[in-house]
Amino acid sequence: MSALAHVAGDPDVTPAAPAPEATKRSWTAYLLLLPGALWLGVFFVLPLVQLAAVSLQSRYPGFPGYYYRDVNFENYAAALTDYAPHFARSFLYAGMATFLAFVVAYPLAYAMAFKAGKWRNLMMICVVAPFFTSFILRTFAWSQILADEGWVAGTLNFLHLLPGGNIINTPLAVIAGLTYNFLPFMVLPIYASLERADPRVIEAGGDLYANGFTTFRTVTLPMSMPGVLAGTLLTFIPAAGDFVNMELLGPQRGKMVGNVINDQFLAVPGGYPVAAALSFTLMAAILVMVFLYVRRFGTEELV
Amino acid sequence: MTPIPRRSRRPLSPEAAAVVAASSGGLSRRALLGTGAAASAGLALSACAPPKPPTGGPAAVKLPTDVSDSEKILKWANWTAYLDMNGKETKSPTLDAFMQQTGIQVTYSEDVDDNDSYYAKVGPQLRAGQSIDRDIFTLTDWMAARVIRDQLCQPLELIQMPNVVSNLLQPLKDVSFDPGRQHSITWQSGFAGIGYNKAKVGRELKSLDDLWTDDLKGRIVVLSEFRDTAGLVMQSQGVDIDSDWGRAEFESALDFIEQKIEEGYIRKVKGNSYMEDLTSGNAVAGITWSGDIFVLAYDTEDPNWTFTIPESGGTLWSDNMMVPITSTHRSNAQKLMDYYYDPAVAAQVAAWVNYVCPVDGAQAEMEKIDPDLAESPFIFPSADYIAENNIQAFRVLDADEDIEFADLWSTKVMGN
Numbered sequence: 001m002s003a004l005a006h007v008a009g010d011p012d013v014t015p016a017a018p019a020p021e022a023t024k025r026s027w028t029a030y031l032l033l034l035p036g037a038l039w040l041g042v043f044f045v046l047p048l049v050q051l052a053a054v055s056l057q058s059r060y061p062g063f064p065g066y067y068y069r070d071v072n073f074e075n076y077a078a079a080l081t082d083y084a085p086h087f088a089r090s091f092l093y094a095g096m097a098t099f100l101a102f103v104v105a106y107p108l109a110y111a112m113a114f115k116a117g118k119w120r121n122l123m124m125i126c127v128v129a130p131f132f133t134s135f136i137l138r139t140f141a142w143s144q145i146l147a148d149e150g151w152v153a154g155t156l157n158f159l160h161l162l163p164g165g166n167i168i169n170t171p172l173a174v175i176a177g178l179t180y181n182f183l184p185f186m187v188l189p190i191y192a193s194l195e196r197a198d199p200r201v202i203e204a205g206g207d208l209y210a211n212g213f214t215t216f217r218t219v220t221l222p223m224s225m226p227g228v229l230a231g232t233l234l235t236f237i238p239a240a241g242d243f244v245n246m247e248l249l250g251p252q253r254g255k256m257v258g259n260v261i262n263d264q265f266l267a268v269p270g271g272y273p274v275a276a277a278l279s280f281t282l283m284a285a286i287l288v289m290v291f292l293y294v295r296r297f298g299t300e301e302l303v
Numbered sequence: 304m305t306p307i308p309r310r311s312r313r314p315l316s317p318e319a320a321a322v323v324a325a326s327s328g329g330l331s332r333r334a335l336l337g338t339g340a341a342a343s344a345g346l347a348l349s350a351c352a353p354p355k356p357p358t359g360g361p362a363a364v365k366l367p368t369d370v371s372d373s374e375k376i377l378k379w380a381n382w383t384a385y386l387d388m389n390g391k392e393t394k395s396p397t398l399d400a401f402m403q404q405t406g407i408q409v410t411y412s413e414d415v416d417d418n419d420s421y422y423a424k425v426g427p428q429l430r431a432g433q434s435i436d437r438d439i440f441t442l443t444d445w446m447a448a449r450v451i452r453d454q455l456c457q458p459l460e461l462i463q464m465p466n467v468v469s470n471l472l473q474p475l476k477d478v479s480f481d482p483g484r485q486h487s488i489t490w491q492s493g494f495a496g497i498g499y500n501k502a503k504v505g506r507e508l509k510s511l512d513d514l515w516t517d518d519l520k521g522r523i524v525v526l527s528e529f530r531d532t533a534g535l536v537m538q539s540q541g542v543d544i545d546s547d548w549g550r551a552e553f554e555s556a557l558d559f560i561e562q563k564i565e566e567g568y569i570r571k572v573k574g575n576s577y578m579e580d581l582t583s584g585n586a587v588a589g590i591t592w593s594g595d596i597f598v599l600a601y602d603t604e605d606p607n608w609t610f611t612i613p614e615s616g617g618t619l620w621s622d623n624m625m626v627p628i629t630s631t632h633r634s635n636a637q638k639l640m641d642y643y644y645d646p647a648v649a650a651q652v653a654a655w656v657n658y659v660c661p662v663d664g665a666q667a668e669m670e671k672i673d674p675d676l677a678e679s680p681f682i683f684p685s686a687d688y689i690a691e692n693n694i695q696a697f698r699v700l701d702a703d704e705d706i707e708f709a710d711l712w713s714t715k716v717m718g719n
Contacts, residue, residue, distance in 0.1 A: 063356035149584030
């Protein structure tokens with residue numbers, strides 16, 4: 001994490017840029033950018049264009065699973081009218097998971113940054129350790145742990161604390177799964193921004209007779225907002241498109257948009273165009289939401 | 304007390320700054336033009352027309368060179384619980400014997416959870432002429448029909464498979480989707496019916512309606528294969544699924560299933576992975592495949608697992624071995640198919656998987672292994688048994704119905 005501190009750079013050093021060297025330098029910069037640009041071009045732009053092309057294709061009459069090139073906007077109409085509830089559900093669940101992850105992550109990141117002392121590294125390892133196992137395996141493990149005859153549901157049922165009788169295959173299990181899976185993406189950015197915060201500024205809050213809560217509200221929290229912003233984006237965006245948690249932990253009724261895309265791609269012969277249109281719409285919707293969110297909470301950082 | 308001016312905040316982390324910069328109109332016109340140019344170049348490159356449907360006729364198929372003689376390997380994609388396994392190990396005695404006998408190294412993988420999802424995965428690759436790294440795949444009749452129609456499997460040389468020719472059960476020698484078995488060989492057949500745990504349910508389940516009771520609410524899984532789940536429901540609604548029926552009958556079955564999901568009776572609609580729900584106890588009953596339940600009883604050492612054909616009838620289907628069009632080990636594949644049509648081997652497999660055995664003479668061999676199993680109607684059903692229990696095959700759908708019904712199933716049942 002100390003690496004991040006270096007990235008912030010030192011504003012006092014003004015770059016010395018003699019005129020003759022300027023052009024040479026910029027060429028090196030472009031050359032260094034080339035691999036990244038190529039990577040983006042091949043693995044992002046091209047597939048995106050392909051996806052856009054597929055989303056406008058039509059089914060080949062008489063041949064299930066075949067298509068012809070077309071400009072068929074009906075795919076988008078179908079995506080928006082038939083699956084509007086799925087979009088709403090995805091954003092609702094992702095939003096709830098993001099909020100829960102924030103509630104869990106902030107105290108954790110705070111403790112890691114200010115209180116952990118010699119335990120800091122151990123806590124860091126605990127946060128990152130789940131990444132050593134595949135995402136699907138971990139979710140699958142949850143489906144076993146929360147199973148009806150597992151000890152969690154068994155104990156709760158024994159104590160009559162489980163009105164529905166089961167934990168798994170409920171929306172609650174899905175939101176919990178999303179929260180669990182994306183929690184590290186929330187912890188790490190918040191921790192990074194808190195760790196960089198100057199403790200003397202926080203002390204100054206106390207020196208100026210602010211109580212603990214006021215200091216937190218007016219000093220600590222604002223200082224960590226960049227991390228919160230990054231964390232919420234890193235959690236919300238993948239959670240909104242996720243289908244694994246719903247597939248393994250969710251109920252049969254009330255799917256998310258990721259499941260519909262998966263189903264259209266895999267189970268419906270000739271479902272590619274609608275699936276592509278759904279993917280595009282999801283991407284656009286997330287982009288708009290992120291744009292508004294960043295406009296609202298992040299622009300001051302720019303100037 | 305002066306609050307710290309907001310300006311003195313630390314700058315954004317570089318990651319967040321990048322997100323902010325990208326999303327707040329920071330793009331210059333030049334950059335935008337650049338992106339546009341790159342995008343249109345990409346459009347020209349990759350938006351080429353999707354693959355054309357096959358024109359038909361055997362002349363159109365170009366087969367890859369068979370390298371079976373130099374590469375003694377074979378990769379086989381099959382369903383879960385579909386081959387004899389040695390106790391808790393994942394080794395198959397019959398497959399091991401085959402490998403020893405022929406020197407062909409077989410990689411067996413339980414790749415297929417559901418016809419649709421498997422074919423959706425490999426279909427585009429096969430159409431593009433790419434290898435799927437499998438030499439045999441095993442798919443159900445209607446999906447085999449699609450694969451053959453799309454010309455994505457290789458024609459087989461029956462002359463190389465004497466066991467198949469002499470031992471394939473008479474009714475299976477000529478099937479509607481593959482006249483003369485030029486492209487596919489039956490692996491196993493089976494029934495869909497009701498599978499349940501007698502001890503956990505606490506009573507006998509005889510008809511489909513027995514599933515919709517309060518004590519089983521939320522503890523029922525059904526198959527994602529609509530020909531089985533909707534087929535069984537249609538039968539309970541009095542439809543002969545092997546004769547002529549239309550969209551109305553299908554839709555009324557789907558409405559019924561949708562209602563049962565809505566009311567919370569059906570917990571999940573799943574592929575072959577439904578066995579996990581039965582094992583973990585999330586479900587205690589459901590619409591299942593016959594053999595799986597016997598394997599489950601064996602694996603969990605719980606003889607309470609019971610399979611029964613509902614009073615209104617069950618479905619009959621077959622899974623078929625095919626060689627994908629891009630496989631370069633057709634001869635090896637044919638050797639394996641022929642090997643499993645040896646009645647003694649077939650009996651060994653049937654004794655474990657408990658599915659309907661398509662091999663003539665296996666019943667006599669089964670007498671030696673287990674006389675009880677030789678009498679089992681789930682492995683060697685007589686024509687009378689099938690007629691008495693109203694076991695029917697789901698009728699063949701034409702190409703338009705194929706799409707239409709899959710669409711209905713997907714929107715009403717699978718992904719709502």
